[in-house]
Amino acid sequence: MDDPDVQDDNRKFTRESAEFRREALILATLDLIAEMGVRGATVREIAARANVTQGLIRHYFSSKEELVQAAYEHHMNTLTDQTAASSGKGSAVSQLTNFVDASLRPPIVDPSAVALWAGFLNKVQHDPKMQRIHQQTYNYFRDHLETLIVAALHETGRAVAASAAKQLAIACNAVIDGLWLEGGALPDAFSEGQLAQIGLDSVGAIVGIPLTKEVEQS
Amino acid sequence: MDDPDVQDDNRKFTRESAEFRREALILATLDLIAEMGVRGATVREIAARANVTQGLIRHYFSSKEELVQAAYEHHMNTLTDQTAASSGKGSAVSQLTNFVDASLRPPIVDPSAVALWAGFLNKVQHDPKMQRIHQQTYNYFRDHLETLIVAALHETGRAVAASAAKQLAIACNAVIDGLWLEGGALPDAFSEGQLAQIGLDSVGAIVGIPLTKEVEQS
DNA sequence: CCCGCAATTATTCAAGTGTATAATAACTTC
DNA sequence: GAAGTTATTATACACTTGAATAATTGCGGG
Numbered sequence: 001m002d003d004p005d006v007q008d009d010n011r012k013f014t015r016e017s018a019e020f021r022r023e024a025l026i027l028a029t030l031d032l033i034a035e036m037g038v039r040g041a042t043v044r045e046i047a048a049r050a051n052v053t054q055g056l057i058r059h060y061f062s063s064k065e066e067l068v069q070a071a072y073e074h075h076m077n078t079l080t081d082q083t084a085a086s087s088g089k090g091s092a093v094s095q096l097t098n099f100v101d102a103s104l105r106p107p108i109v110d111p112s113a114v115a116l117w118a119g120f121l122n123k124v125q126h127d128p129k130m131q132r133i134h135q136q137t138y139n140y141f142r143d144h145l146e147t148l149i150v151a152a153l154h155e156t157g158r159a160v161a162a163s164a165a166k167q168l169a170i171a172c173n174a175v176i177d178g179l180w181l182e183g184g185a186l187p188d189a190f191s192e193g194q195l196a197q198i199g200l201d202s203v204g205a206i207v208g209i210p211l212t213k214e215v216e217q218s
Numbered sequence: 219m220d221d222p223d224v225q226d227d228n229r230k231f232t233r234e235s236a237e238f239r240r241e242a243l244i245l246a247t248l249d250l251i252a253e254m255g256v257r258g259a260t261v262r263e264i265a266a267r268a269n270v271t272q273g274l275i276r277h278y279f280s281s282k283e284e285l286v287q288a289a290y291e292h293h294m295n296t297l298t299d300q301t302a303a304s305s306g307k308g309s310a311v312s313q314l315t316n317f318v319d320a321s322l323r324p325p326i327v328d329p330s331a332v333a334l335w336a337g338f339l340n341k342v343q344h345d346p347k348m349q350r351i352h353q354q355t356y357n358y359f360r361d362h363l364e365t366l367i368v369a370a371l372h373e374t375g376r377a378v379a380a381s382a383a384k385q386l387a388i389a390c391n392a393v394i395d396g397l398w399l400e401g402g403a404l405p406d407a408f409s410e411g412q413l414a415q416i417g418l419d420s421v422g423a424i425v426g427i428p429l430t431k432e433v434e435q436s
Numbered sequence: 437c438c439c440g441c442a443a444t445t446a447t448t449c450a451a452g453t454g455t456a457t458a459a460t461a462a463c464t465t466c
Numbered sequence: 467g468a469a470g471t472t473a474t475t476a477t478a479c480a481c482t483t484g485a486a487t488a489a490t491t492g493c494g495g496g
Contacts, residue, residue, distance in 0.1 A: 015462055015473055037340035039257050053475050121336035122255035171420040178396030202389040205423045233443055233492055271445050
């Protein structure tokens with residue numbers, strides 16, 4: 001009688017794990033903020049997109065505020081995880097090259113990602129908890145960049161003072177951020193690979209090491 | 219009897235010129251978006267801050283949307299006007315120096331200005347009219363930068379192809395934007411003048427002309 | 437001086453907001 | 467396979483939102 005594959009489905013809903021539901025709600029929130037701004041991310045829209053009713057949001061998050069915070073943290077972790085994995089494990093110079101290159105291509109460069117970031121910015125400036133997350137992400141990214149720069153300089157036989165290294169990291173980070181921003185805000189203004197090319201040239205000029213992304217072949 | 223300086227003020231309101239009211243409403247809107255995000259800029263709050271009642275908004279703007287567009291245009295014009303005036307009229311190199319320097323100091327670098335920009339971004343990505351304004355401002359800024367770079371290179375005896383010049387302008391613009399962004403988003407992370415210093419070093423490295431802001435002192 | 441117009445206020449409206457509470461039903465456990 | 471837990475839905479509430487309309491009132495022209 002009961003074929004377990006075919007649900008007769010007079011069931012009106014299914015119970016899912018807490019993790020599954022939390023993630024679904026967070027992803028729906030991110031989608032909506034990127035698409036319509038914080039304003040468009042209402043509890044009802046979020047619930048609809050996560051295929052639940054709005055009451056469930058407050059079952060998993062004590063307020064919408066908390067959901068937004070969780071969504072922000074998730075977004076930032078995703079971004080950093082994606083870039084951190086991109087360096088590979090060749091020479092220091094090639095690691096730096098790969099890192100810059102990956103930071104300036106999809107999926108990092110993406111209108112939705114920039115829209116998301118912008119949508120959160122106001123909350124970041126007011127909510128201390130979100131400020132902490134922001135600061136954390138920024139430092140993580142910049143420190144990683146600084147490590148790569150120092151290693152690359154060392155590899156090419158140049159020493160650099162700690163304070164100078166930090167300044168270089170700030171500058172390179174700024175180029176990357178600026179290009180990332182413009183690529184996301186004006187998606188049609190740049191051809192594919194153009195941002196990455198400009199980024200490599202600029203970072204190369206700033207640290208004094210020509211960076212070229214060779215097409216790895218054979 | 220009636221001292222014209224002292225208003226006895228049983229008058230319940232005063233009539234002002236259309237220009238005065240429009241500007242007051244626009245400034246109130248910008249204030250609120252910077253402070254609380256687009257979300258916080260409600261017709262009632264805007265009206266309160268402009269010292270009028272909410273109905274007046276629709277007397278001057280056919281919708282809130284239109285008011286926000288006008289506010290965006292006003293903000294962008296203010297930003298470009300402030301930077302364009304900063305180059306001065308010395309040598310080409312010093313003009314470039316001044317431009318970069320001014321772009322990375324208050325009042326251009328300012329948490330409110332960044333918050334404002336971010337608050338508008340979502341609308342920019344959806345509303346064609348706001349997109350046009352955005353594109354226009356970006357191009358204006360970048361073209362100005364390109365002109366300064368080409369002149370500076372020419373002055374120091376180097377020629378540069380048109381396409382190369384454009385790439386340099388994009389890169390320098392990105393450094394400036396990135397530093398502007400970070401200075402506004404993390405106001406306490408940088409000491410006074412640090413952003414400008416890093417900006418001058420980076421732009422100098424990218425275009426190949428050391429830029430130093432000498433303290434002008436007869 | 438007062439008349440009329442338009443700038444401004446006062447009030448109302450329907451739709452949408454986040455939150456709270458009560459009712460249901462899917463899964464677990466014995 | 468019945469009872470109990472609790473994830474989930476359903477409904478309600480108080481409040482805010484942008485917009486629309488009606489009622490004032492300042493002020494310039496005759």
